[in-house]
Amino acid sequence: MSAAHSGEVGAEAIRPPGATVRRAPSRSSRKRESSESLNQNGHRVTIDQVAREAGVSTATVSRVLAGIGSVNATMAAEVKRVAATLGYRPFGAARDLASGHHRSIGVVVPDLANPYFYDIIQSAQTAAAKDGYRMLIADSGGDPATELSMCEDLLSQAGGLIVQSSRMDVTALKSLAAHNSPVVLINRVEYGVDLPHVGVDNFSAMLEICHHLTSLGHSKAVYLAGPASSWQNQERWRAIQQARMMGLEATAITAEPTIQGGYAATDAALVERPTAIIAFNDLVASGVLARLRELGVDVPKKMSVTGFDDIVFAKFTQPALTTAVTPRAVLGEQAWKILKARLNGHALPEVPLVKAEVLIRDSSAAPPER
Amino acid sequence: MSAAHSGEVGAEAIRPPGATVRRAPSRSSRKRESSESLNQNGHRVTIDQVAREAGVSTATVSRVLAGIGSVNATMAAEVKRVAATLGYRPFGAARDLASGHHRSIGVVVPDLANPYFYDIIQSAQTAAAKDGYRMLIADSGGDPATELSMCEDLLSQAGGLIVQSSRMDVTALKSLAAHNSPVVLINRVEYGVDLPHVGVDNFSAMLEICHHLTSLGHSKAVYLAGPASSWQNQERWRAIQQARMMGLEATAITAEPTIQGGYAATDAALVERPTAIIAFNDLVASGVLARLRELGVDVPKKMSVTGFDDIVFAKFTQPALTTAVTPRAVLGEQAWKILKARLNGHALPEVPLVKAEVLIRDSSAAPPER
DNA sequence: CAACGCTGAGTAAGCGCTCTCTCACCTTTG
DNA sequence: CAAAGGTGAGAGAGCGCTTACTCAGCGTTG
Numbered sequence: 001m002s003a004a005h006s007g008e009v010g011a012e013a014i015r016p017p018g019a020t021v022r023r024a025p026s027r028s029s030r031k032r033e034s035s036e037s038l039n040q041n042g043h044r045v046t047i048d049q050v051a052r053e054a055g056v057s058t059a060t061v062s063r064v065l066a067g068i069g070s071v072n073a074t075m076a077a078e079v080k081r082v083a084a085t086l087g088y089r090p091f092g093a094a095r096d097l098a099s100g101h102h103r104s105i106g107v108v109v110p111d112l113a114n115p116y117f118y119d120i121i122q123s124a125q126t127a128a129a130k131d132g133y134r135m136l137i138a139d140s141g142g143d144p145a146t147e148l149s150m151c152e153d154l155l156s157q158a159g160g161l162i163v164q165s166s167r168m169d170v171t172a173l174k175s176l177a178a179h180n181s182p183v184v185l186i187n188r189v190e191y192g193v194d195l196p197h198v199g200v201d202n203f204s205a206m207l208e209i210c211h212h213l214t215s216l217g218h219s220k221a222v223y224l225a226g227p228a229s230s231w232q233n234q235e236r237w238r239a240i241q242q243a244r245m246m247g248l249e250a251t252a253i254t255a256e257p258t259i260q261g262g263y264a265a266t267d268a269a270l271v272e273r274p275t276a277i278i279a280f281n282d283l284v285a286s287g288v289l290a291r292l293r294e295l296g297v298d299v300p301k302k303m304s305v306t307g308f309d310d311i312v313f314a315k316f317t318q319p320a321l322t323t324a325v326t327p328r329a330v331l332g333e334q335a336w337k338i339l340k341a342r343l344n345g346h347a348l349p350e351v352p353l354v355k356a357e358v359l360i361r362d363s364s365a366a367p368p369e370r
Numbered sequence: 371m372s373a374a375h376s377g378e379v380g381a382e383a384i385r386p387p388g389a390t391v392r393r394a395p396s397r398s399s400r401k402r403e404s405s406e407s408l409n410q411n412g413h414r415v416t417i418d419q420v421a422r423e424a425g426v427s428t429a430t431v432s433r434v435l436a437g438i439g440s441v442n443a444t445m446a447a448e449v450k451r452v453a454a455t456l457g458y459r460p461f462g463a464a465r466d467l468a469s470g471h472h473r474s475i476g477v478v479v480p481d482l483a484n485p486y487f488y489d490i491i492q493s494a495q496t497a498a499a500k501d502g503y504r505m506l507i508a509d510s511g512g513d514p515a516t517e518l519s520m521c522e523d524l525l526s527q528a529g530g531l532i533v534q535s536s537r538m539d540v541t542a543l544k545s546l547a548a549h550n551s552p553v554v555l556i557n558r559v560e561y562g563v564d565l566p567h568v569g570v571d572n573f574s575a576m577l578e579i580c581h582h583l584t585s586l587g588h589s590k591a592v593y594l595a596g597p598a599s600s601w602q603n604q605e606r607w608r609a610i611q612q613a614r615m616m617g618l619e620a621t622a623i624t625a626e627p628t629i630q631g632g633y634a635a636t637d638a639a640l641v642e643r644p645t646a647i648i649a650f651n652d653l654v655a656s657g658v659l660a661r662l663r664e665l666g667v668d669v670p671k672k673m674s675v676t677g678f679d680d681i682v683f684a685k686f687t688q689p690a691l692t693t694a695v696t697p698r699a700v701l702g703e704q705a706w707k708i709l710k711a712r713l714n715g716h717a718l719p720e721v722p723l724v725k726a727e728v729l730i731r732d733s734s735a736a737p738p739e740r
Numbered sequence: 741c742a743a744c745g746c747t748g749a750g751t752a753a754g755c756g757c758t759c760t761c762t763c764a765c766c767t768t769t770g
Numbered sequence: 771c772a773a774a775g776g777t778g779a780g781a782g783a784g785c786g787c788t789t790a791c792t793c794a795g796c797g798t799t800g
Contacts, residue, residue, distance in 0.1 A: 057780045087549040092527035094756035096463030097785045112492040122482040134527055136504045139495055157462035157504055179457040290686050316660050318688035427750045464786035467755045
């Protein structure tokens with residue numbers, strides 16, 4: 001261990017006195033480089049300035065602004081006035097550091113351009129905001145490799161995470177769970193991974209769609225499947241296979257879970273000569289509808305098409321889409337509820353899979369007579 | 371001013387020595403309450419622990435993890451190994467406080483469920499992430515009153531803000547500008563407010579739509595207008611009025627800027643007996659299309675309909691929508707570019723309004739013969 | 741071979757808040 | 771009227787990092 005520098009007596013004789021003191025100026029010059037949240041003079045307005053100006057202690061300013069503890073009304077008003085005049089804005093990082101926890105949660109989704117996620121994000125954001133939390137969002141691009149590092153990164157900024165990670169591999173999930181991270185999974189149930197989750201009961205909903213189809217008289221369908229590794233896809237496919245007992249024969253063809261994906265996969269689906277096409281989700285179904293229109297295949301007279309999710313546009317496709325309504329706003333709220341309990345050290349609330357109601361619109365009808 | 375407490379000699383005699391020292395334990399017990407980012411023992415893993423375990427100083431750990439400065443390779447490897455083993459995750463707030471700036475930017479939009487914003491959010495997030503910034507997102511619900519406080523709130527957590535605030539009043543904007551806040555406005559040009567902005571050239575694009583319509587032979591149109599206070603709406607309407615010189619007579623009817631809004635306003639538009647309906651955006655146009663279909667009005671034979679924005683669904687409406695392609699991804703990137711320059715104290719890059727290309731699809735054609 | 745860079749790594753001073761302690765000053769009680 | 775109990779506000783110790791400053795240990799030069 002080397003000798004102490006400025007604290008050691010002998011060293012003091014060698015160095016000019018006040019060497020340590022001289023650091024302060026260089027400090028402040030460093031800060032001037034960034035212009036974030038600085039006032040006209042290029043300095044950040046701190047709580048100390050407000051306190052000095054208002055003639056009170058920083059503790060009091062803190063109390064007034066946080067609205068906790070009892071403070072003399074006149075004093076409080078003065079503090080607020082000074083804070084407003086100075087344009088004081090608490091520096092979040094300092095607050096978080098002092099209080100020991102972040103006031104943000106992170107949300108990771110595979111594709112921010114997908115309308116499915118926005119209802120979740122919106123409701124989660126609203127719910128979290130009510131409890132004073134902000135929301136960080138990140139688009140993983142659906143890449144399993146970056147997903148974990150993205151989560152790790154967000155976890156250094158956020159108190160907890162809501163993760164919609166259909167693809168992220170189990171090892172990554174386990175690593176998250178192992179470090180005891182406050183993470184809630186959306187639409188993914190993974191046995192053997194100790195992470196709470198919320199999700200839609202995909203199985204029941206898809207079974208209901210199949211039932212709707214068979215009761216209409218369909219017996220041959222094609223399932224335009226989503227990503228093979230996705231839990232949602234697995235559940236939906238499991239339901240379709242189970243529907244064999246109801247007399248529905250189905251083959252699966254994988255498609256990109258997008259409009260383009262549905263559009264592109266339609267021709268291959270037609271080769272199977274089905275009377276119904278069960279799409280992984282509404283996006284895919286929309287693509288199918290567009291392609292069938294091009295091909296002159298009448299929906300629903302010649303072909304029934306079903307979607308999943310009931311995104312806002314499902315009602316306005318031509319014809320309007322028969323689909324399963326996944327209550328995404330509920331998912332967002334539930335996710336926050338669990339995360340909040342987790343952050344506060346409470347017992348995690350038990351939340352069952354959310355039921356999705358099947359909405360029959362105009363894209364499904366009895367199959368054509370043979 | 372009252373006398374100092376523990377620093378005063380007289381007081382020392384009264385209180386037991388070491389009174390202040392006793393605070394430490396109560397501190398740590400406070401922290402145990404929150405379970406965020408704590409390891410199995412209920413403690414946060416800090417850089418000190420990593421340093422001790424790896425037998426180096428915290429400075430070295432910091433350098434290794436930040437990847438700056440030169441560190442002995444063996445030492446670096448060991449530090450990384452220890453950090454991984456311990457599940458060390460830097461506490462973002464401490465980092466931000468020490469370095470003096472937040473590594474997040476905030477984005478405020480009036481409605482997260484509006485697909486218009488998806489591309490902006492996605493591209494801005496991607497661009498910012500490349501520079502090591504996270505993205506905080508907030509839904510103001512379009513309420514002008516909450517918008518400012520939401521911005522203020524975010525500014526205490528974020529280095530800067532990207533604001534899409536069609537409604538926020540000028541006073542609020544000025545207050546933001548007055549405090550020298552790093553804010554970039556999207557799709558709003560406000561003279562007299564010293565805040566940088568990026569936006570689409572709504573005027574030219576709408577003029578081009580009008581030109582398209584007049585060249586087709588239309589002379590009577592209805593504009594289904596967006597929010598009156600919105601800059602975008604004002605620009606678009608200004609273009610339509612200018613189109614009178616091209617022989618296009620148009621009246622404006624205000625509609626909610628949603629699918630439902632377009633649907634609901636269609637009947638009122640028809641009263642004017644136009645041959646074309648110019649919708650504020652694609653959402654409104656979709657609603658119009660849905661209502662016209664219900665009414666049995668053939669588009670485009672009996673009625674032309676145009677949208678604006680080219681959201682992903684515009685291509686798949688029936689008929690496919692003629693619209694102006696607003697390059698939203700570009701907007702997001704530009705916004706970040708400006709914000710970044712602002713945060714780094716560089717001169718703000720000059721960015722002109724982005725041109726929107728008009729895409730003629732199937733919802734517009736020559737008006738019916740009289 | 742001495743004087744002089746370099747380099748790599750340690751030391752420790754804050755960053756701007758929060759919150760526990762502590763005490764001065766009042767208001768109740770016995 | 772003294773003792774006990776409240777209550778409001780100040781003091782100041784950190785929170786976990788980053789980074790300026792410092793210096794020991796070497797490799798270069800003249």
